[in-house]
Amino acid sequence: MFDVVIIGLGPAGSTLARLLAGRKVLCLDKKAPQPGGFEKPCGGLLAPDAQKALARFDLTLPKSVLVAPQLFSVRTLDLSTGLCRHYQRFYVNMDRDKFDRWLMSLIPSSAEVKEDARVTNITRDADGAFTVTFVQNGQTQTAHAKRVAGADGADSLVRRTFFPAHQIRSYVAVQQCFKETHKSPFYSCIFDPAQTDCYSWSVSKDGYFIFGGAYPAQDCRARFERQKQALEKYGFQFGAPVKTEACRVLRPAGWNEFCLGEKGVFLIGEAAGLISPSSLEGISSALISARRLAQSLSAEPGAEEHRRYARGTFGLRVKLWGKLLKCPFMYRPFLRKYVMKSGVQSIRIIR
């Protein structure tokens, strides 16, 4: 009987596993262990909040995780008005696959880690504990645990199993990778209300150019292609894609959309809907919620753990909810036009 089974070893799951050193923990992730076995599309930008969370853990980022170039500004484009502004940014440009593997490498040996292990079913037993069924190397296996920590991302099986009625606003993120051909690499943020009420982005990474966006599910691929076509007029160079990826991305639309779990089931990171609705930045929330859950668990399961976890994540949830207030200025075309035209906080590029 494990104390906790952690499902998913993204930033949230790996951090929780690291912080539960000494406890009887089982970690399951469907990712294949070899580098490159990573499938989740990501911009791979480490925002200041995530940097601060790592600083709190006294962790420093290894050089192997970084990619070139490091970018200091974002080119913001509004395709509905043709306005373009540059804003200073403080992101770290990194290889997301290597970042996740580095976090996994910090999991202490007291935890049992199973990679290439896809969880297919979770049930609550009569005694209140859980049976988790997973498939590893074609073999179906089961494990028993007192608690389940769902760190399995946007499309969380844990959330769907135990909270099937819980809805969180979601989009389909489509991302392609191309050989970099731009003379000067850049990071961009694109608003294009004709294709999506969310946003799109591009970033250069180690000789590759990544372009992605979050779209309503209907016609997401066609919207993505139409946007690429429109961006060619703004000097974007695409060419033949080296890789095409897509996944669900959550964008909570209100306080009640966060889902922390109950009765021995805990959700952390994006599985809990903890992601910025304005920028879709989710790594910091994954790290913070994992820390808060680790602090909340006691020797035996009980309702007090859930109360502690809810209290511990209150500030984070307020912060994410607060970002909803910022959304109109970014996503309402007339307000965005006003903000961009004003030039407030923008920087002038001198060539």
Ligand SMILES: Cc1cc2nc3c(=O)[nH]c(=O)nc-3n(C[C@H](O)[C@H](O)[C@H](O)COP(=O)(O)OP(=O)(O)OC[C@H]3O[C@@H](n4cnc5c(N)ncnc54)[C@H](O)[C@@H]3O)c2cc1C
């Ligand atoms: C296209 C895109 C770009 C993004 N760019 C950024 C960015 O630049 N910066 C940023 O901060 N955030 C970004 N985000 C958000 C960020 O990626 C997520 O919010 C963050 O990864 C959440 O971390 P997590 O650990 O909660 O979940 P995830 O990172 O999604 O990890 C979930 C883990 O669970 C595993 N898993 C899932 N289901 C199962 C199962 N059934 N069995 C076993 N294992 C399972 C997966 O393999 C994965 O390892 C982006 C999101 C998208 C979609």
